[in-house]
Amino acid sequence: MQRMNKSPVISVEQLKVSFPVGTGWKKDAIVPVDGVSFSIEEGRVLSLVGESGSGKTTIGRTLMGIVRASGGKIRFYDQDVTRIRGRKLRDHRRRAQMVFQDPYGSLNPVRTVAQHLELPLRRNPQPRNAPISELIDELLTTVGLTPVEVMRVKYPHELSGGQRQRVAIARALAVRPKLLIADEPISMLDVSIRAEILQLLMGLRDTMHLSYLYITHDLASARFFGDRILVLYGGQVMEEADSETLVEDPRHPYTRLLLAASPGSGHVGLLPETSNQSPDLSRSRQGCPFANRCPLVMDICRVERPQRTKITEGHYTSCHAEA
Ligand SMILES: Nc1ncnc2c1ncn2[C@@H]1O[C@H](COP(=O)(O)OP(=O)(O)OP(=O)(O)O)[C@@H](O)[C@H]1O
Numbered sequence: 001m002q003r004m005n006k007s008p009v010i011s012v013e014q015l016k017v018s019f020p021v022g023t024g025w026k027k028d029a030i031v032p033v034d035g036v037s038f039s040i041e042e043g044r045v046l047s048l049v050g051e052s053g054s055g056k057t058t059i060g061r062t063l064m065g066i067v068r069a070s071g072g073k074i075r076f077y078d079q080d081v082t083r084i085r086g087r088k089l090r091d092h093r094r095r096a097q098m099v100f101q102d103p104y105g106s107l108n109p110v111r112t113v114a115q116h117l118e119l120p121l122r123r124n125p126q127p128r129n130a131p132i133s134e135l136i137d138e139l140l141t142t143v144g145l146t147p148v149e150v151m152r153v154k155y156p157h158e159l160s161g162g163q164r165q166r167v168a169i170a171r172a173l174a175v176r177p178k179l180l181i182a183d184e185p186i187s188m189l190d191v192s193i194r195a196e197i198l199q200l201l202m203g204l205r206d207t208m209h210l211s212y213l214y215i216t217h218d219l220a221s222a223r224f225f226g227d228r229i230l231v232l233y234g235g236q237v238m239e240e241a242d243s244e245t246l247v248e249d250p251r252h253p254y255t256r257l258l259l260a261a262s263p264g265s266g267h268v269g270l271l272p273e274t275s276n277q278s279p280d281l282s283r284s285r286q287g288c289p290f291a292n293r294c295p296l297v298m299d300i301c302r303v304e305r306p307q308r309t310k311i312t313e314g315h316y317t318s319c320h321a322e323a
């Protein structure tokens with residue numbers, strides 16, 4: 001179904017993050033996010049895909065203001081949130097929430113399920129003047145933690161991984177966010193319950209009017225959940241398209257490699273991998289970050305960064321072989 005184009009909840013332009021590394025005369029910096037741009041419209045899901053170390057979590061943390069951008073711009077609705085601090089930052093963090101990969105580490109072992117939800121509910125204005133206990137029960141029902149009278153009093157160690165992730169999701173929802181950044185929310189869960197959690201997140205998109213940045217290294221779930229997919233490598237965007245197009249008509253050699261590695265994709269053997277070297281994240285790097293592993297590499301790839309090229313409306317790739 002074709003949906004109406006809406007205003008972006010978040011838009012990111014040429015985002016750059018750098019971290020200092022080394023000390024003394026060896027002092028340098030790595031740039032794990034280098035010129036990343038995207039936007040997410042209301043009610044939409046953007047999947048951010050890339051292998052370990054490609055900069056996915058760093059992007060999520062930067063959108064939350066946990067990590068400072070060293071370049072570029074982040075806009076939340078009409079507000080520039082790139083460099084906000086203090087109260088403005090606290091307000092922003094209410095509208096954007098993050099759910100993490102590890103549901104075991106993200107809950108407090110000495111607090112009950114109800115206590116995890118009580119604090120954010122009390123601290124944030126709620127749409128109606130109901131008793132907190134009623135709001136807690138509503139949240140628990142929303143995320144499928146029932147019967148509520150049993151779940152309310154449980155401690156994290158009494159819950160399964162999937163149930164803990166539901167508590168983490170309920171806690172994020174308690175502040176009524178507009179954007180949920182879900183950072184590999186199912187990768188540490190048993191395979192049997194991954195689909196359930198993704199279904200829950202999909203349902204919340206409609207009932208809670210949420211938009212998502214869905215971070216994953218798995219193209220199958222990126223396609224299942226995302227309206228659009230952004231493929232990241234070495235902190236740069238390799239390809240971007242609506243989910244169907246990206247999977248059916250991949251143009252960047254790295255996307256094709258990811259697809260070939262994705263079980264049941266029908267793309268097995270699409271491209272040989274020439275090396276498993278990790279990308280250079282140094283400040284002084286040149287060219288395409290994928291050049292060292294690319295089966296189609298040309299001389300220009302090692303010296304000149306490829307421009308973003310339009311394939312069709314909404315489908316872009318950054319590859320000299322496509323330019
Ligand atoms: N605070 C930091 N200081 C220095 N380097 C960092 C910091 N945070 C992340 N990095 C580095 O930035 C790069 C990108 O890390 P990031 O965690 O964003 O990758 P990722 O795509 O989320 O990977 P994964 O799939 O393993 O979660 C890595 O090389 C990482 O070591």
Ligand SMILES: [Mg+2]
Nearest residue numbers: 056057058183
């Ligand atoms: Mg990560």
